[in-house]
Structures are given as C-alpha cells and as structure tokens.
Amino acid sequence: MSWRAEAVAIWAFAVRNLLMATRNVFFFFELLFWPIVGVVSIGLMTRFLELRSEATAFVLLGTIALSVVQVCQLEVAYAVLFDVWSKSIKHQFLAPIGVRHLTLGSWIVGMARGVVIFLILAVLGWWAFGVNVIAPGVGALLAFLAGCFLTAWIIGVGVCALITLFGNRAEAFAWASANLVLLLAGIYYPISVLPTPVAAVASLIPLTHFLDAYRAHYGFASEFSHPVVIGFGLAAAYALLAHLALMAAVRHARSSGLLLKMSE
Amino acid sequence: MLAIEARDVAKTFRAGWIRRRETVALRSVSLAVPRGAIVGVLGPNGAGKTTLLSIFATLLTPDRGSVTILGHDVVREAAALRRRLNMASGRPSFLWSLRVGEIVAFYGRLYGLHGATLARRVDELIETFELTTHRRAQYNELSTGLKQRLALAKALVNEPELLFLDEPTLGLDPDVSVRVRAHIRSLRRERGMTIVLTTHYMREAEELCDEIAFIKDGRILARGTADDLKRQIGLGDVIALRVEPPAPWLRNAPGVLRCADNDGWVRCTVDDAEKRLPELLRQLYAEGREVKSVQVKEPELEEVFVELAR
Ligand SMILES: Nc1ncnc2c1ncn2[C@@H]1O[C@H](COP(=O)(O)OP(=O)(O)O)[C@@H](O)[C@H]1O
Numbered sequence: 001m002s003w004r005a006e007a008v009a010i011w012a013f014a015v016r017n018l019l020m021a022t023r024n025v026f027f028f029f030e031l032l033f034w035p036i037v038g039v040v041s042i043g044l045m046t047r048f049l050e051l052r053s054e055a056t057a058f059v060l061l062g063t064i065a066l067s068v069v070q071v072c073q074l075e076v077a078y079a080v081l082f083d084v085w086s087k088s089i090k091h092q093f094l095a096p097i098g099v100r101h102l103t104l105g106s107w108i109v110g111m112a113r114g115v116v117i118f119l120i121l122a123v124l125g126w127w128a129f130g131v132n133v134i135a136p137g138v139g140a141l142l143a144f145l146a147g148c149f150l151t152a153w154i155i156g157v158g159v160c161a162l163i164t165l166f167g168n169r170a171e172a173f174a175w176a177s178a179n180l181v182l183l184l185a186g187i188y189y190p191i192s193v194l195p196t197p198v199a200a201v202a203s204l205i206p207l208t209h210f211l212d213a214y215r216a217h218y219g220f221a222s223e224f225s226h227p228v229v230i231g232f233g234l235a236a237a238y239a240l241l242a243h244l245a246l247m248a249a250v251r252h253a254r255s256s257g258l259l260l261k262m263s264e
Numbered sequence: 265m266l267a268i269e270a271r272d273v274a275k276t277f278r279a280g281w282i283r284r285r286e287t288v289a290l291r292s293v294s295l296a297v298p299r300g301a302i303v304g305v306l307g308p309n310g311a312g313k314t315t316l317l318s319i320f321a322t323l324l325t326p327d328r329g330s331v332t333i334l335g336h337d338v339v340r341e342a343a344a345l346r347r348r349l350n351m352a353s354g355r356p357s358f359l360w361s362l363r364v365g366e367i368v369a370f371y372g373r374l375y376g377l378h379g380a381t382l383a384r385r386v387d388e389l390i391e392t393f394e395l396t397t398h399r400r401a402q403y404n405e406l407s408t409g410l411k412q413r414l415a416l417a418k419a420l421v422n423e424p425e426l427l428f429l430d431e432p433t434l435g436l437d438p439d440v441s442v443r444v445r446a447h448i449r450s451l452r453r454e455r456g457m458t459i460v461l462t463t464h465y466m467r468e469a470e471e472l473c474d475e476i477a478f479i480k481d482g483r484i485l486a487r488g489t490a491d492d493l494k495r496q497i498g499l500g501d502v503i504a505l506r507v508e509p510p511a512p513w514l515r516n517a518p519g520v521l522r523c524a525d526n527d528g529w530v531r532c533t534v535d536d537a538e539k540r541l542p543e544l545l546r547q548l549y550a551e552g553r554e555v556k557s558v559q560v561k562e563p564e565l566e567e568v569f570v571e572l573a574r
C-alpha cells in the first residue's frame with residue numbers, strides 16, 4: 001500500500017469516529033460530565049481530608065490521567081464496537097485494509113478528545129483546587145500525555161481483540177478495563193501501598209511509570225529509576241502484542257464465522 | 265479465463281466452548297465461473313449459499329479445498345484480492361446514525377479513494393441508485409428498498425471486477441426487484457463485471473443468470489443454464505387439465521416431459537407452457553374432447569428440490 005492509501009484508510013476511520021461522536025447523545029457525558037464529576041468530587045474529598053497541596057496534586061493528576069485514558073481507550077474500542085452494534089463489521093474487513101488503519105484512525109480521534117478533556121480538567125483543577133497540572137513544563141507534559149494515549153491505545157486494541165474473538169459478550173471489557181487501570185496503575189495512591197505481588201503487576205503497566213515520572217515534578221520521590229524510558233519500553237512491547245492479538249482475533253473470526261455472525 | 269475456480273470447498277461451523285455444536289455448511293463444492301458471466305447460486309434457506317459467497321469474498325476461510333479468484337488464492341492472497349471485489353447483501357446493515365453520503369464515502373476511503381475522485385464517485389453512485397433526495401438521511405431512517413440500493417451503491421464504490429450479491433432482491437416489492445435486476449444486467453453489459461448472486465427465487469435465477477448452480481445441504485446438486493437444468497431434471501412449467509374423455513396421448517405429446525393423473529386432473533410438465541398449451545388445446549379440440557378446466561403453473565422451487573434430491 002502506498003503512503004497515501006495508508007493515510008486515506010486511517011483518515012476514513014478518523015472521520016467516521018468523529019461523525020459518530022457528533023451523533024452520539026452520550027458524547028456530552030463522556031467528554032465532559034463524567035470527567036468533571038470525577039475531578040470535582042475527588043477534589044472536594046481532598047479538601048475534606050485537608051490534604052497538603054502536593055497530595056492534592058498527586059490525587060488530581062491521577063484522576064485526570066484516568067479520564068484521559070478512559071475516553072481515548074473507549075474511542076479506540078469504538079473502531080470495532082460501532083460496527084458490532086450496527087451489525088456491519090464484515091464490510092470493513094471486506095475492504096483492503098489492515099487492523100492498523102482502524103485502530104490508528106480511531107486513536108487519532110481518541111487523542112483529540114483526550115487533549116480536550118485534559119485541558120478542561122487542567123483549568124478546572126487549577127481554578128477550583130489550585131493545582132497547576134502543567135507546571136512540570138512542556139517536555140514532561142508531552143511525555144505524560146503520550147504515556148496516557150499509548151496506554152489507552154493498548155487497552156482499546158486489547159478490547160477490540162476480545163470483542164472480535166468473543167463477540168458482543170466481551171463488550172463489558174470496554175468499560176471494565178478502565179477500572180482495572182484505576183486499581184493497579186496507582187491513580188489515587190503510590191503503588192508502594194499495594195501488596196508486593198500486586199505492586200509487581202502494577203509496575204508492568206506503562207501508565208504507572210508515566211504517572212510516577214510526572215508526579216516526581218511535584219516532589220514525590222520516583223519509585224522507579226527511569227520511569228519514562230521504562231514506560232515507553234513497556235508501551236512499545238504491549239502495543240505490538242495488542243496489535244498482533246487483534247490481527248489474530250480477526251483471522252480467527254474469519255475462520256470461525258464470527259465475523260459473519262456479528263454482521264447479521 | 266476463469267474469474268472463480270473453486271475445488272472441493274468444505275466448511276463446518278463450530279460453536280460452544282463446553283458443548284461443541286457443529287453445523288456442516290458446505291460439504292464439497294466445486295464451481296467454475298468464467299469472467300464476465302452472471303452465475304446464480306440457487307437453493308433453499310440454510311443450503312450454504314451465503315457461506316459459499318462469503319468464502320469467495322474472503323470473509324470466511326474454508327476448512328478444505330482450494331479457491332482461486334482472479335488468479336489469486338483466496339486465503340493466501342486475500343489482501344490483493346479485496347480491492348478487486350465487493351459484495352452486497354439483501355439484508356444490509358450499516359452504521360445506524362451515519363448518513364447515506366457518509367456511508368458511501370467511508371467505504372470509498374477504505375478502497376483508497378480521496379479528494380475529488382472520491383466526491384465524484386460518491387455523487388455518481390448516489391445518482392445512479394436514485395438516492396439523491398435521501399443523501400442526508402441517516403441509515404436507520406431508510407426503508408428496506410433504500411437500504412438495499414445503498415448496499416448496491418456501496419458495493420460498487422471500488423468499481424469491482426467481481427461482484428457478489430447475496431439475495432439482492434430479498435423482500436423488495438416486485439417493481440423494485442425488476443429495477444434491481446435490470447441494474448444487475450447493465451453492470452455486466454456496460455462494465456463487463458463478473459457477478460455471482462444467490463437467490464431462492466427460481467425466476468430470478470432464470471432471468472438473470474447465464475448459469476445456475478443448485479445448492480442444497482452444502483452440495484451442488486446440478487449445474488448449467490436454466491434450459492440445461494430443466495432438461496437435466498425434467499423441470500418445466502406445469503399444465504393441469506381436466507379433459508373429457510381422457511387423452512392418453514398427452515404424455516407422449518411434443519414438449520411434454522412427464523404426466524401425472526389424479527382427481528380427474530392431468531398434470532403435464534412441459535418445457536414451455538406458452539408454446540405447448542395452444543398446441544395441446546388445438547389437438548384436444550380437433551379430437552372433439554371437452555376441456556373443462558386449464559391451469560398453468562410455474563414450477564415451485566420446492567418441486568425443483570424434490571426432483572433434485574431424488
Ligand atoms: N457464521 C455462522 N456461524 C455458525 N453457523 C452458521 C454461520 N453462517 C451460517 N451458518 C449455518 O450454516 C448453514 C448454511 O447457512 P447459509 O450459508 O447462511 O445458508 P443460506 O445462505 O443458503 O441460507 C446453516 O445451517 C447456518 O445455520
């Protein structure tokens with residue numbers, strides 16, 4: 001495939017997800033309501049608990065990261081979910097495209113939504129709770145957001161693979177996966193508070209490292225030696241695995257007939 | 265030159281993790297489709313028509329057998345093949361909240377179209393299928409007929425050399441079906457497209473197809489032109505007569521394939537009722553016999569399969 005054809009196919013999915021977003025009644029809730037409710041309620045809790053300002057920053061950063069990951073992850077999962085809901089999935093696999101086109105196209109929209117949410121929550125966090133989430137500077141911020149988006153892509157593609165493998169039954173993963181991240185990636189607490197084996201699992205999640213690196217700028221001693229490097233390393237490995245898993249799932253769906261079953 | 269060459273294709277669907285269920289959809293199907301032909305796969309529900317078409321369209325991998333399409337192996341070279349074929353189903357489904365124009369454009373992009381080329385192609389297709397006034401309508405607001413026309417428009421977005429149509433006139437009003445069939449014929453005439461369609465309407469297959477393959481229980485039971493098949497399996501229109509006194513020579517009359525008596529009716533299967541009925545009546549009158557009632561009936565698909573299954 002030429003570079004142009006690659007770009008056009010990726011763009012096709014980006015346009016589709018954007019159009020669907022504008023037609024979705026829940027768009028508003030996903031993009032604004034839940035994330036804002038999250039930051040406001042957690043922020044108020046930090047007040048009630050009379051947390052130091054660094055601790056407040058710690059918790060709010062986690063909350064914001066979770067929102068960004070979740071919205072971007074859902075958008076990637078939509079690449080398959082929209083078609084599963086409409087029973088139209090066979091048409092896109094009839095076309096000469098690869099799974100990379102659908103995951104990258106929807107990821108672009110996911111990142112755009114993620115950036116919008118991040119900015120809104122950053123303003124809210126600063127205005128309501130005096131937390132400046134962009135204080136660490138452009139470089140650190142970009143690495144942090146990249147970490148969030150990569151984590152989201154990995155989870156989203158993993159969800160796509162599960163749905164392609166198990167059909168609609170696996171839909172719940174799209175929403176459940178964010179809670180797993182919530183539990184494990186140290187959103188509200190440093191992972192050192194987790195029992196050792198669980199902490200070991202947590203340290204395998206890229207987002208854990210990106211949060212750790214970013215929070216270091218707020219005076220929290222890093223739990224890892226090179227969190228950003230490790231984070232990107234892990235993310236690259238998982239991204240490859242997730243991609244291969246989705247390819248295998250599509251191949252399996254072509255042979256089991258699930259691709260047809262999900263289209264009738 | 266063959267567009268499709270399928271040999272001994274078999275497919276069994278397996279479902280269930282604990283209690284395995286197996287459905288044999290195709291047993292051993294061989295089929296050759298010449299380029300530029302319209303070939304019909306005719307059979308009752310559950311015969312394996314959609315399964316066969318899906319294998320040809322690379323949506324389903326066969327368990328056994330080999331399929332070569334436009335010179336490519338359907339499994340190993342699927343990617344190269346996909347840009348040259350397309351498929352539409354009589355029971356289409358697309359993203360509910362996208363608009364007609366957006367749906368065609370989306371699939372156009374998946375085939376690499378962009379910019380002015382894409383816009384032109386979308387306009388053309390929307391015009392050809394008379395969707396202009398519905399261009400901004402969302403998919404879930406469309407009637408069955410409009411959905412089917414959209415499905416055809418989408419299936420032509422990459423100007424395929426090979427087109428698969430799965431029951432293209434399913435559930436359409438007769439006048440709409442006539443238009444769809446006319447369009448299918450024009451695709452072959454004007455663009456030399458090879459078309460494989462499935463149907464369970466005998467007439468449709470007969471009217472459109474150069475060659476028909478009868479499929480039942482995952483097996484092709486008979487193949488050939490409509491006339492070949494009728495001859496092969498002694499299939500034709502049925503003329504039912506009540507004649508006084510009975511005329512035993514009817515079963516040996518020209519064009520009569522076989523005759524059966526019951527309840528005073530003689531049911532003669534003939535090759536062509538329009539041609540044979542006047543001949544028979546003329547002779548019956550000439551002999552001074554009284555023809556009390558006459559009925560002409562096209563063969564039912566059921567009868568076809570009763571014949572074929574024997
Ligand atoms: N995706 C699928 N998964 C499981 N079983 C299927 C699937 N598609 C078809 N079948 C089964 O295979 C058989 C043939 O189906 P199909 O090819 O759809 O028949 P037709 O199109 O001639 O009506 C049927 O028994 C059907 O239930």
Ligand SMILES: [Mg+2]
Nearest residue numbers: 313314315430
């Ligand atoms: Mg069918």
